[in-house]
Each structure stands twice: as structure tokens, then as C-alpha cells.
């Protein structure tokens with residue numbers, strides 16, 4: 378069923394595992410992620426950036442595709458449709474109105490008080506509708522669609538500010554920027570685990586780790602042990618999908634039926650997602 382993230386993340390935190398947020402890019406991504414979740418009997422969060430929603434048609438299109446696939450596939454595991462890095466109050470409301478069960482309001486580029494005021498405004502509407510809310514503090518480096526943060530502007534979240542934001546807004550989960558990056562890493566990631574421990578302990582809410590592509594397993598496990606209950610992955614699925622298409626088309630340059638190269642891409646995404654679900658510990662937790 379379609380649900381908010383609230384319960385699945387609280388259960389994950391209590392159970393010592395994390396639920397993956399896998400971003401949608403097109404129909405094949407949506408199919409692959411839902412198939413993986415059902416096969417693994419894992420709860421799942423479908424992340425939708427504003428750019429991806431625009432590409433697919435709009436918020437309604439996304440919700441309708443997800444609902445139709447869930448019915449056709451007979452999906453029984455909990456699924457959340459989540460607006461990723463929502464840029465404004467208006468966009469969050471639009472997504473909720475279209476049927477999203479969860480939203481992120483990303484006010485991380487605003488001064489603290491403004492971020493809190495904006496986040497609180499979204500929470501007030503969302504909670505009236507049973508929709509869950511994620512907020513962010515600090516700045517996650519790298520690029521995801523419209524969101525570009527230069528290396529020099531990436532910032533680690535400050536624990537006291539995180540505590541204040543969570544307390545004053547009532548968000549359901551929280552993403553402190555602690556050195557993770559959108560897109561591939563240059564070298565090994567350097568995650569701020571001391572701050573993660575403190576933020577997890579003082580805020581008490583499930584933490585979210587963005588930029589899940591390229592984080593080594595021991596860091597994933599450490600993050601989970603410190604209260605991380607949601608891990609976002611997009612680039613790794615995009616790389617797997619592009620690789621599959623390249624391979625098929627290189628081998629058969631005369632191929633033109635999209636099903637014959639997008640089908641293998643879909644299989645590659647599904648395999649990648651299944652691997653992540655096992656790594657995060659969410660398999661058989663539905």
C-alpha cells in the first residue's frame with residue numbers, strides 16, 4: 378500500500394536497518410524499483426525530484442504511474458512517494474495535492490530561522506494530511522538535477538542547530554549534511570560520524586543520508602548504527618542503467634526497439650536496488 382515514511386522509518390530505526398530511497402527517472406526505473414521491493418519484501422521510498430517529475434509529465438503522472446504499477450504488479454509492501462529536495466512551500470503542497478505521501482522541504486540554503494519557519498509551514502499542512510516531512514540543514518555537495526552545490530559551499534550541519542530545527546518544526550525525519558555528496562565521490566567520502574551520533578541522539582528522529590552512491594559498506598553500517606534510517610540512492614542506478622544500454626547497443630548497432638535496450642536497463646536497475654536493500658538490511662522487513 379501507499380503510505381507515508383513515518384512508520385517505516387521508525388520501525389527501521391528501532392530495528393537497526395535503513396529503508397532505501399531510490400529516485401525515479403522514468404517508467405523503467407519505477408518498474409524496476411517496485412519489482413525489487415516486492416521481490417525482496419522490503420519497504421521502499423520512491424524519491425521524485427522536481428526535475429524528474431517534470432521529465433515524467435508532472436506530479437499527477439508520477440502518482441498515477443506508481444499506483445497503476447502497484448495494482449498491476451500486486452505490490453503488497455509499504456511504498457512511499459516522496460518529493461526529493463522540495464524547493465518551496467508551493468511545490469510541496471502541489472505534490473501533496475497530487476497524492477505524494479511524503480515531502481522533503483529543502484531550506485538548507487536559507488539562514489536557520491528562515492529554514493525553520495519554512496519547514497514548519499510545510500509540516501503544518503503535511504501533518505493535517507498524514508503526509509511525512511523531511512528537512513535538511515548544512516549543505517550537501519555535488520549536483521542533483523536543478524540543485525548544484527560547489528565543493529567550497531558544502532557545509533557540515535551544526536548539532537545545536539539541528540536540535541533546534543527538529544524541536545521547533547516537528548519533522549518526521551531529518552537530513553544533516555555531514556560530508557556526503559550527490560553524484561560520484563572524488564576519493565573516499567569523509568562522513569562526520571561524531572556529529573551524526575550527537576544529532577541522532579539529541580534530535581531523536583530517524584536520520585537521512587543523502588548521496589548514497591559510492592559510500593562503502595562499513596560507512597553505511599556505521600551510519601545505520603548511529604540512527605540513520607533512510608539512505609538515498611540515485612546515481613548508482615543511473616550508472617547501471619546507462620551501462621546496460623551502452624553494452625546492448627554496442628553489441629547490436631542495428632537495434633532500434635526500445636524494449637530491447639530499456640528492458641536490460643530495467644533489469645540492471647532492479648539488480649542494483651536489490652543489492653542496496655540487502656546492504657541496508659531492509660529485505661524481508663515489509
Ligand code: G3H
Nearest residue numbers: 560587588590609611612
Ligand atoms: O536525494 C537524492 C540522493 O541524495 C541521491 O544521491 O545520486 O549520489 O546517489 P546520489
Ligand code: ZN
Nearest residue numbers: 521587588609
Ligand atoms: Zn539528496
